[in-house]
Amino acid sequence: MMQPELLEQLSWPYHNIINSSLDQEFSFSFSNTEDSYSSGISSDQFLFTDEFVEYLMSGDEFQVTDGDYMEGLEPILGGDQLGDVCRWLREDESEGSFPSPNQCTEPEDIWSPSQSTKSSEVSLTLPGGDMDIDSHLSLGHLLKAYGQAMEMEQRELAEVIRRRIMEKVSPVGETLERLGFHLFQSVGMTEEEHLLQESSKNFKAVFKAFYQIFPYGKLAHFTANLAILEAVPENIETIHIVDFDVGEGVQWAPMIESVASLRKTLRLTLIKSGEDLLGEATRRLYDHARSSGLNMKVEEVGIEDLVSGIKKMKNRGGRREWLAFNCMVGLPHMRKGRSRSHVREFLRKAKELLANSENNEGIIVIGDGDAGERLRSCSGYGSFFEGYLSHYQALCESMEWNVAVSLAEARIAMESLFVAPFISSPFCLRKWEEVREGSDLYAEIGLNGQRLTKENLVEAQEMVREGESLYVVTIGGQNNNEMVLEWRGNPLVRVSTWR
Template sequence: MERLGHHLLHFDDHYLREESSKNYGMALRAFYEICPYGRFAHLATNFAILESLPCDVQVIHIIDFDVGEGEQWPALLAVLNHRISVKLSVIHCKEVKKTRNNLCSFACSIGLSLQVEEIEMEELLLMFDRTVNENEWFVFNCMVGLPHMGEPKRRRQVLEFTRVAEKVVTSYKGIGMISYGEGFGSRLKPFSDDHLVSSHALFESLEWHFPSHLSLARTTMECLFVGPCVSLIDFVEDFEPFCGHGLRECRVSKERLMEVKEMVMKGRDEPYEIKVNGYCENEMVLEWRGTPMVRLYTWR
């Protein structure tokens, strides 16, 4: 709690932000491999995408709200391999050129046809002012506030993206799906009780993953990556998550649940728990000792 309080009270430390940005790439990869939050979100979502694909689809078109370093997509591309062509449209971000090059290089190495394009939010709806190809499957993917994502998107951008996704999927029945994931930071006010509880759980889980002889490495990770990310949750006042009204829920299959549990638990008795919620069981939640950390939803 003392370490958490320190980071929350120094969220405007310019020097710490600068140092964090210099080491962001390496710290992200380390955190992604150590803690299961990002891998849970990506594996569960990719599994849902594969389950949704009609057998006659020739092109899968993914519209990604926040592609980041692109860490979600190589696993999906590897599974698709030669079966299908993939088009990835990403909303404009500063790292998109590097991410595009990395993903295209990976796709080339496995012989997959991949096209990556960058679009502005304003162009999103214009993409569908045409006749939709019946052999093309659209995936609107929106991840918000996951612990590894760093600088968050603004609430207005999230709402714009999800509204367009909902409009397209409801207007053109049977052409695609929506995957929506949110971390604990996506709708919490800084210094609120819920924020403190969830941030404490994040620090506690990170400490659990580091044995005592690696305490210096854990402290470095907290100072240069986790702490600054926790303190960035001041943009989300009155944030309301996307609810998917008017869409058909995609029930979490037993196969998807077992696959994700195997990845998170690794056959051991760990303090994580995965639950399936929602009236139609389309919500999957990853908890740390009873504290919800990541929620995932899917609709068609």
């Protein structure tokens, strides 16, 4: 096993693979589009200043008089199909927040005979009186109602609720307003598309800032790298790492330096996905290895050819190799989520290869920022949807806590690039379809937990300045094999080690 000196060798700064200062100024000027933003942003220019931009909200009155707006809704609101939504919109819940991401709340029986409706005007009332419903409908309540309508396949009602939500959301408002804005980004939202396009022009700068400021990716990568190095036997000549999703390649800069200092050889096998091009990441890794004096080989292989490809590599190698499988999924800086079926296939092949390796030696490390996997026990889309948004609400709040108000425009760009893709309405539905089977992915594969060391926990706690910040790092899971990064009690990232 590796010695404690590895903690010194595994230094964490961003290294030369991406070298940038946080002092650069973020200033994004959003050009005018042909049509003005219906939600209240000036059509002349969308300029992020040093303070939060005040987003002009539309009126709060919930009065529907447009027949087109209510087209198709009358049959749903009337009769026995749909009852008084207000019974579910309970007054005793906290406004603007959701349950813990680990908590699935079952909806009440909210559907009972509704109030009568007219095509020209609709007035919904609470069960106990004639008070206008809008005074009780916070954005959080509307989002919950949307999730329940989708669960019950009341698509027309869900569309009406969506329109109401869009009157209350903003890309520069409170946390829940921003989540609501990104939730429906794929439903003809020119504002969202425009914001994403302008943010993408500054992608490199925004990515560097996001990765350096926030601990989500750094902690997952550092914990995984240290666990791999601690597990490597002394007599191994080549460390062979199989990476499920290399992304920008930033995880492997400190690993390259550490392996070079150990005078060992590093082999990286990168899993290709679809049309993804890994050439740029591979070039940066080779450059960094060359500057560190490391003998490194990088190969790309499709997941379907992983087993046969590695067997061929071992036959060509001649020297004893030690296998490590690295699977990072759903971390915010990755901007995309791999399907659960691809993760399952990768883990099964990893287990097969380790079982056939010499003395069954090796390790599997999983970094998971995906909220969906923790919500397997939810029995319906409504409770899943609440828990899912709760996770990303906590993520956005932690980002706000870390970024000065003077850099609000940078935070908005980071949310657009690294949070919005995970919370779009179609993505939420796909994620629910993936996890609804309810099985534990790792137990299903038949993996056994490998204990994380106390040194790894201490290093992670120092990284997030536990005690000085609102972050907490804990260890648990099977045989203490799982490290969890929490923000105010909300789990954001989990890193687990398996064999």
